[in-house]
Amino acid sequence: MKGVKYALIIAGFILTSSLGILAPTYYVSLLTFMLLYGILALSYDIMGGLTGYMNLGHIIFYGIGAYVFALTINTLFSVAGLSHLPSILFPAFIMSMITAGLVALLLSYPLFRLRGFYFAVASLGLITFTSILFSSPELAPITGGFSGITLNSSVANQTSPQLSYYLALVFFIITGSVHFLLRRSKFGLNLKCIKEDEEISEVSGIHTFRNKQLALICSAMLAGIAGGCYMLFQTYTNPRFVFSIEFAFLPVTIALLGGSGTFIGPLIGAIIFTFVYQFLVVNLPSLTKLILGLVLIGVGMGASRGLMEIYSLILRRRDNTS
Amino acid sequence: MSNPIFIVESVIDGIVLGGIYTLISLGLSLIYGVAGVLNISHGDMVVLAGLSAFFITSAIGVPSLGLVIAASGIVPMFLVVGVLLYYGLIKPLTKRTKQELLIGAILVTIGLSFIIQDLAATFFGTLPRSVYIGFEPLKLGELVVPFFRIVTFVIIVVIAVFLWIFLKNTFTGMSMRAVTNNREVALSLGIPIHGTSAITFGTGAVLAALGGILYLANGFPITPFVGLSLTVKALTVIVIGGTGRLIGTVIGGVVLGVAETLTGAIISFYWAPAISIIILLIVLMIKPKGILGE
Numbered sequence: 001m002k003g004v005k006y007a008l009i010i011a012g013f014i015l016t017s018s019l020g021i022l023a024p025t026y027y028v029s030l031l032t033f034m035l036l037y038g039i040l041a042l043s044y045d046i047m048g049g050l051t052g053y054m055n056l057g058h059i060i061f062y063g064i065g066a067y068v069f070a071l072t073i074n075t076l077f078s079v080a081g082l083s084h085l086p087s088i089l090f091p092a093f094i095m096s097m098i099t100a101g102l103v104a105l106l107l108s109y110p111l112f113r114l115r116g117f118y119f120a121v122a123s124l125g126l127i128t129f130t131s132i133l134f135s136s137p138e139l140a141p142i143t144g145g146f147s148g149i150t151l152n153s154s155v156a157n158q159t160s161p162q163l164s165y166y167l168a169l170v171f172f173i174i175t176g177s178v179h180f181l182l183r184r185s186k187f188g189l190n191l192k193c194i195k196e197d198e199e200i201s202e203v204s205g206i207h208t209f210r211n212k213q214l215a216l217i218c219s220a221m222l223a224g225i226a227g228g229c230y231m232l233f234q235t236y237t238n239p240r241f242v243f244s245i246e247f248a249f250l251p252v253t254i255a256l257l258g259g260s261g262t263f264i265g266p267l268i269g270a271i272i273f274t275f276v277y278q279f280l281v282v283n284l285p286s287l288t289k290l291i292l293g294l295v296l297i298g299v300g301m302g303a304s305r306g307l308m309e310i311y312s313l314i315l316r317r318r319d320n321t322s
Numbered sequence: 323m324s325n326p327i328f329i330v331e332s333v334i335d336g337i338v339l340g341g342i343y344t345l346i347s348l349g350l351s352l353i354y355g356v357a358g359v360l361n362i363s364h365g366d367m368v369v370l371a372g373l374s375a376f377f378i379t380s381a382i383g384v385p386s387l388g389l390v391i392a393a394s395g396i397v398p399m400f401l402v403v404g405v406l407l408y409y410g411l412i413k414p415l416t417k418r419t420k421q422e423l424l425i426g427a428i429l430v431t432i433g434l435s436f437i438i439q440d441l442a443a444t445f446f447g448t449l450p451r452s453v454y455i456g457f458e459p460l461k462l463g464e465l466v467v468p469f470f471r472i473v474t475f476v477i478i479v480v481i482a483v484f485l486w487i488f489l490k491n492t493f494t495g496m497s498m499r500a501v502t503n504n505r506e507v508a509l510s511l512g513i514p515i516h517g518t519s520a521i522t523f524g525t526g527a528v529l530a531a532l533g534g535i536l537y538l539a540n541g542f543p544i545t546p547f548v549g550l551s552l553t554v555k556a557l558t559v560i561v562i563g564g565t566g567r568l569i570g571t572v573i574g575g576v577v578l579g580v581a582e583t584l585t586g587a588i589i590s591f592y593w594a595p596a597i598s599i600i601i602l603l604i605v606l607m608i609k610p611k612g613i614l615g616e
Contacts, residue, residue: 052421054428110606116420117360118557120428122602124362125554129599136592195421245550249432256425286444293436300429301414 020165028161032233034274035168036226037254039175041266043222044251046179049260050188051215052195053115057123058251060130061220063242064103065096065227067134070149070237071142072096077152085158093228100224101217108213115198124248131243148238156235164233171229175222180263182218191215246289249296250277256299259311327464332587333580338471340579341478342536346552347559347571348485349529354560355502356522359412359427363435365552366442367403367527371396371534372544373442376451385455389539396531404527407434408520416519435549442546450543474536481532486568498522551595558602564612574612577601 020028040062047055072092076082107126114122133139135146143149150156182188190211193201202208231237241247250273258269280288350364374396379388411434415426457469489495497518500508509515538544559578563570578598586594605612 048425052424054424056428110603113606113610114561116424117354117428118561120424121360121362121554121557122561122599122606124550125557125599125602128551128554129596132593132596246436252429256429287440289436290440293433293440296429296433296436297411298433300426300433301411 016169017166020162020169025161028165029233030274030278032161032165032168032229033278034270035165035172036230036233037250037274038267038270039168039172039226039229040223040251041254041258041270042172042175042179042263043219043226045255045260045266046182046191046215046219046222048252048255049262050183050191050195051212053212054120054252055123055216055219056120056248056252057126057130058219058223059248060126060243061100061104061223062227062230063130063134063237063239065100065224066231066237066242067143067149067227068099068224069093069096069228069231070151073155074152077155085155088155089232093225096224096228097221098224100227101221104217104220105213108216111216112209112212124245127243127245127248131239134243135239144238146238146240148236148241151231151235159232159235161233164229167232168226168229171222171225175226176263176267178218178222183261187211187214246292249292253292253296253299257295328587329584330465331467332583334467334471336580336583337576338474338478338540338579339542339583340576341475342533342540342542342575343555343559343579344572344575345478345481345529345536346533347556347575348482348568349526349533350553350556351560351565351571352498352522352529353526356498357408357412357416357519358423358505359415359431360557361523361526362428362431362553363438363549364526364530364556365554366435366438366549367400367530368534368537368552369544369546369549370438370442371400371531372538373446373451373546375535375538376453376544377446379453385453385539386457389453389455389535393532393535396535397528400527400531401524404524405520407527408516408523412519412523413516416516435553439546439549446546448546450545451538452541452543453538454541455539468541470540474540477536481529482568482572485529489568494518494521551598555598558598561602562605562612570612 016031019031023031040058044055044058047053047058069092072095073088076088076091082088111119111122134143137145139145182191190201190206193204193206194208194211198208227242230242254269254273255266256269257273258267259265277288280291284291346364346368350361353364354360375389375392378392378395379385382388382391411430412427415423415430418426455470459469460467460472489499497508497513498521500511500513501515501518505515534544555578559571559574561574562577563572563574578601581597581601582594585597
């Protein structure tokens with residue numbers, strides 16, 4: 001069984017890395033989106049799946065990452081005159097990550113005064129607020145207001161969908177590993193305790209606030225990197241794209257559709273969701289929200305461990321009969 | 323901009339707007355207390371009621387008469403909708419553990435919110451709607467107060483007093499408070515939990531509908547997409563006032579309403595929608611238990 005697992009991982013690795021070269025550009029873009037959604041779902045899951053706090057505003061870290069990435073690249077290009085791609089991509093990704101982490105650090109102080117439903121709705125409210133902030137006339141000289149922000153064209157011309165795809169793949173593997181290691185570490189165990197019962201964790205010596213804070217920062221940093229990757233890939237964004245409420249539910253839905261608290265669950269969720277969502281946006285744009293709503297109700301009413309629950313049910317049934 | 327008359331008018335507007343927020347928040351907080359579920363589609367119910375009232379009113383032609391007819395049709399309908407919503411979507415979730423209930427209820431109510439938004443946009447269009455009632459405004463020197471603001475204020479006070487009497491003196495109201503206080507004990511005393519929860523959902527939906535109709539009738543514009551931000555505002559009101567207290571919600575509503583209109587009057591109308599989340603974050607930092615909290 002273990003051999004099969006490793007074989008699958010290696011096969012998946014070969015498949016994904018060869019797809020970047022072999023697949024047509026349209027599918028490479030689709031796969032890049034899939035990987036980005038996967039990163040978002042996995043990084044959301046550090047809060048939602050492990051800690052049990054539904055951070056519905058997870059998407060703001062992604063948006064902030066995208067904006068900071070573009071701002072860093074444009075500043076480096078215009079001020080320092082750098083245009084060699086690796087020398088500006090690296091600091092830009094670092095900046096996206098750090099800024100997202102800092103925002104998470106700041107937000108953790110007020111937000112963790114809340115729990116459960118209140119936490120979820122307050123974090124949801126942050127999306128609207130960030131959207132207003134980024135499209136405000138006061139900040140327009142920096143963020144571009146409603147019309148959004150564009151990567152400097154002489155940098156954007158050097159990128160290709162393939163480059164974004166491979167970067168997204170690397171970040172996806174990093175996120176997956178972080179998620180995997182977290183679940184097995186003492187820190188992850190603390191988070192699981194908090195999810196089970198916060199009072200008991202507190203009295204048994206877990207510093208709940210510090211642990212939650214760290215979890216939020218981790219998940220924000222990963223989302224920030226994903227945002228940077230998205231910016232590199234699209235070279236343009238505006239507040240309506242990255243800070244929209246519908247988009248905010250993608251990571252949550254993907255994580256829960258596949259089954260949260262696992263690595264493979266969000267991955268399966270991302271694969272299904274990307275293709276279904278793409279199909280809907282292309283073919284039934286006016287019904288997308290309605291269908292998304294029905295899917296949300298379905299996922300909410302159904303097994304909360306998602307498709308992984310069904311899979312484990314099948315396994316159990318098979319083991320019982322054989 | 324800094325004309326004092328204008329500021330006073332904004333404060334009056336803010337108090338009335340705050341009263342409407344209070345009604346909406348009372349519905350949300352009642353439901354949360356009794357059923358243990360924060361209904362994220364609450365704001366969309368407000369929108370749905372407001373938009374339906376707009377179309378009934380414009381079909382009738384006379385705004386004041388139209389709104390009364392619309393209210394008398396919409397309010398009972400929302401009572402039924404709330405009860406059905408509980409039995410259809412929320413009751414199946416209540417058997418779960420706390421964590422599973424949280425996830426399930428958030429996804430279900432958000433999904434419902436998306437569906438309402440989509441249907442409202444399809445049937446009512448995406449334009450902002452509001453109704454202007456042509457009563458003569460009251461004039462005190464330079465101060466001009468639209469007459470319907472005062473009517474709204476009286477209506478809100480009457481509804482709040484009625485709700486208070488309902489919660490204190492009727493059996494259903496007492497059951498609601500019992501379930502809010504302690505679910506297990508209430509169950510063992512023979513209070514029908516599901517029946518009470520269903521009625522609470524109905525009451526919450528009625529309060530949302532009344533809020534929506536008053537919001538529309540005061541000339542505040544409603545689009546199909548303001549629902550979620552109304553839910554966030556209602557949550558802010560509950561947190562500002564401190565959870566589980568009627569009077570706290572009233573104070574929270576007025577604080578938010580006045581803050582919003584003053585932001586619009588002094589800074590710019592662009593920032594008015596953002597003020598609720600700023601207040602929420604500040605209150606959480608300074609007094610996490612709310613203004614009235616111990």
